[in-house]
Amino acid sequence: MHTDLVAALDIGGTKIAGALVDGHGRIQARAQRATPAQQDGETVMRAVEEVLGDLAGSPLWGRAGSIGIGSAGPVDASAGTVSPVNVPGWRDFPLVERVRAATGGLPVELIGDGVAITAAEHWQGAARGHDNALCMVVSTGVGGGLVLGGRLHPGPTGNAGHIGHISVDLDGDLCPCGARGCVERIASGPNIARRALDGGWRPGSDGDTSAAAVAVAARAGDPVAVASFERAAQALAAGIAATATLVEIDIAVIGGGVAKAGDILFAPLRRYLRDYATLSFVRRLTVAPASTGTDAGLVGAAAAALASPRPTSV
Amino acid sequence: MHTDLVAALDIGGTKIAGALVDGHGRIQARAQRATPAQQDGETVMRAVEEVLGDLAGSPLWGRAGSIGIGSAGPVDASAGTVSPVNVPGWRDFPLVERVRAATGGLPVELIGDGVAITAAEHWQGAARGHDNALCMVVSTGVGGGLVLGGRLHPGPTGNAGHIGHISVDLDGDLCPCGARGCVERIASGPNIARRALDGGWRPGSDGDTSAAAVAVAARAGDPVAVASFERAAQALAAGIAATATLVEIDIAVIGGGVAKAGDILFAPLRRYLRDYATLSFVRRLTVAPASTGTDAGLVGAAAAALASPRPTSV
Structure with missing residues (x-):
């Protein structure tokens, strides 16, 4: 199937947003959960999996060829892990591996949230x-x-x-x-x-x-x-x-x-x-x-996935 | 003829050094003049031309395929000009054009002296x-x-x-x-x-x-x-x-x-x-x-010329 979309995740201390985004940066489907920021790491991951599950329920899901994640930092893209200051249950949490596993092996691109917003402003702002x-x-x-x-x-x-x-x-x-x-x-x-x-x-x-x-x-x-x-x-x-x-x-x-x-x-x-x-x-x-709005994190994560030269990530 | 060398210029407030450098960063020929730093721009340029003339007198000159210049700053590589603080006769001086003219049209790569030393330390230091x-x-x-x-x-x-x-x-x-x-x-x-x-x-x-x-x-x-x-x-x-x-x-x-x-x-x-x-x-x-020595400026200018993706410069 032609993969003309990417999935995007914007993970912050308050909410976990997800979307399917097309090559023009338009959001074609959405999902969202509150971040259970003060709970254990597996509980936080379950919220991510629910967002991904909602997106996978979309008829467009099969057109998503990769996933971009913008996460509150610090992140470690080289290790595929995140340690968001405001999510104490995640310390060196292997988010890339877990998201790949939850999506049947799609390539995953991870960046910090500041980098994601930059990608959005450069693409559309x-x-x-x-x-x-x-x-x-x-x-x-x-x-x-x-x-x-x-x-x-x-x-x-x-x-x-x-x-x-x-x-x-x-x-x-x-x-x-x-x-x-x-x-x-x-x-x-x-x-x-x-x-x-x-x-x-x-x-x-x-x-x-x-x-x-x-x-x-x-x-x-x-x-x-x-x-x-x-x-x-x-x-x-x-x-x-x-x-x-x-x-x-x-x-x-x-x-x-x-x-x-x-x-x-x-x-x-x-x-x-x-x-x-x-x-x-x-x-x-x-x-x-800045001129991008509240979707900047999602659009930027999508941009990073679209721009990634790597066929698969860590 | 095979061009396996580059010419390098290291231009500072005290001296103007020149060299022919091979692909391993080894200096194969040298020339040098004091910088007539307090004189008019054309006099300073004449010293550069004398250094280039000495290099052109080397039997190796024909093997030089391009020229790298590391200059005291500020420089403007996009305009091909230099305005070294300690050489008042040069303000927006079209060094790239002048060096190209003095060498029969060789491609020229211009960088600041700090960037040149960085190129040398990255290559060999x-x-x-x-x-x-x-x-x-x-x-x-x-x-x-x-x-x-x-x-x-x-x-x-x-x-x-x-x-x-x-x-x-x-x-x-x-x-x-x-x-x-x-x-x-x-x-x-x-x-x-x-x-x-x-x-x-x-x-x-x-x-x-x-x-x-x-x-x-x-x-x-x-x-x-x-x-x-x-x-x-x-x-x-x-x-x-x-x-x-x-x-x-x-x-x-x-x-x-x-x-x-x-x-x-x-x-x-x-x-x-x-x-x-x-x-x-x-x-x-x-x-x-740092581990490179007094030739770092020359070696770095050569590195920049060797690394330049451009067939010709500004």
Whole structure:
């Protein structure tokens, strides 16, 4: 049978989404389960198998020639294992082998979720047509991925582009990862909110202390809220400039909840980029908001499976 | 005639070296001129033409099928131009076109000098056998280059791997490049010496205030000298860890005058790397001293010419 589709899995700490995706990135069938994130590894795997079972019930299933997985990280594509921070039951869990076994031996391509979103933005979003791009998600955490020389660059283990955990402040605050002054430690949503609260900002009557609430206050002119977003923008600019200086990207695409703050984030980000991206070959670097939606993880996982040069995976 | 050799040029602020190099990286003929760095662009070009003229006088010249150039940066490989900081007469100088014209139309491959040294270390040095490597020169400045997926990654303009100008201290001291807290601003030889002097270290009777003299003092136990190297090591570790986190390298190779300090630099560097390279996929990262010698620039330029997929260049 002609295999013109791929199956895609997007595995996060909240939900496990699955889809059958065609060569144009259109989703032809869907399935989803909540992630039983705090339960044992086999229980989590059963939820994955149920998603796959739903997809296999589709009349289109026979046209799926391979499977792409985008998973919360860290992942190890070379070993075929995942150890998502928010799914403690999975540590070096052999996801590739288990998914292959559950699907009768289909080839499986595994990448981190930041890399998957990058694949989606390069295929269909704001990074389309750019041969060298950094795509980021700024949300509860800060993740990312790279396109280099026109192709996704997942790196040997599928984790490349992990911009949230590069240090831009070597003497800075300790990050849960163990390092100091990581981009995520300064620019993630919870850190934007924490800094605003530390500076004296107080939420409205709804008690909302999220970064989105800080963005609303910033838009209304609250100087502490503005300063917290400016500091996040400065850290993001230093990290993006470092990436451009290291691998020559010409665009940085930013998605995730914090990016929804719009100009509150992007205006100071563009200003700080001029301070940190100074060498001739990085001065033309631009930033743009992400344009793929909630299906980006699925579409990106599908893109990785379609692009894989390997007939079968590990 | 069989073209089993390449011509190589290594263009720096002090000298312009040329060679005919065989497919094993062995130098079969040499030529050299001092760089008339403070003179006009045509005078500098004349020195390049004299080096090429000497090489063309070799009976082996007819076997050279292409030319590789490693030049002090910034370079622009996509435009075929160079603008070396220390050669003010060359700004957007069309070096590729001029070298091609001077050699009867041979194809020319242009890369930055950090990329050239990386090519040499990957071919014959400490990065041999590593598919993902960062190679650095820590000296008057801090330069570098990347090997990704088994191949040199010069980037579209030939400048990738410019680790000296990524910020690891976003509020830090202003760098001549315009940014703040760049790796070079903390870890270069002159900055190691400046920091030691600022801290109260004084040179011996020879009056030598170089980083090499600070290294001698550190080896003798001078705490200010030790601290200055430790700070340099911390900045290098943060930069190397950032690079590994972004593109997944498994080795960082460090050459240049400052690396000759040996354990005074490498011991704290390895210690700090454990602090900054924390994610699972970067924890196995190792560092090693460079092993190619003074011909690294020539050998690397030759490697780039040999590896170029292009029949002719820009």
